[in-house]
Amino acid sequence: MKDQIIRKIFNGFIYIHILHHGQEDWFYGSWMIEELKEHGYNVSPGTLYPILKSxxxxxxxxxxxxxxxxxxxxYYRSTDKGRDLLKELKHNLKELVDEVL
Ligand SMILES: [Zn+2]
Structure with a gap:
């Protein structure tokens, strides 16, 4: 059960990564998997593609x-709605970092 919780938390981080890169440029799935790997997230296509689809x-x-x-x-890229969401998430993230770290 511990693993499920970790997965949920990491999934949240993955969404933020996707929105961040998606507002900079077009990306494709296997590029994102490599990018996430560099940040220490081992995400399989079976995890990433359903996230992208949703x-x-x-x-x-x-x-x-x-x-x-x-x-x-x-190829994928952020919409205006995605940019707005990232803006909001950054605010939350900053508050969280300020408190937790
Ligand atoms: Zn990244």
């Missing part, structure tokens, strides 16, 4: 399929 469904990200050397790749 964020597209709820209008925080837009998805575009691009043809890269004959391969269709799905």
């Amino acid at each position: 964020m597209v469904d709820e209008d925080y990200l837009i998805k575009e399929e691009k043809n890269v050397n004959g391969k269709i790749r799905k």
Whole structure:
């Protein structure tokens, strides 16, 4: 059960990462998995893609399929709603950091 709690907390961090990078540029799933790995998060495609899908469904990200050397790749980027959410989350995050750290 401890693992489930850790996963939930880490998932929250993953959303913040996604919104952060998504407001800077287009990204694709395997790039994000590598990026998260560099930050110490081991996220499988089976975890990441449902998160991305839910964020597209709820209008925080837009998805575009691009043809890269004959391969269709799905790219993601933040919407205005996603940017607003990140702004809000940053505020919460700062308060949390100020208290906890
Ligand atoms: Zn990052």
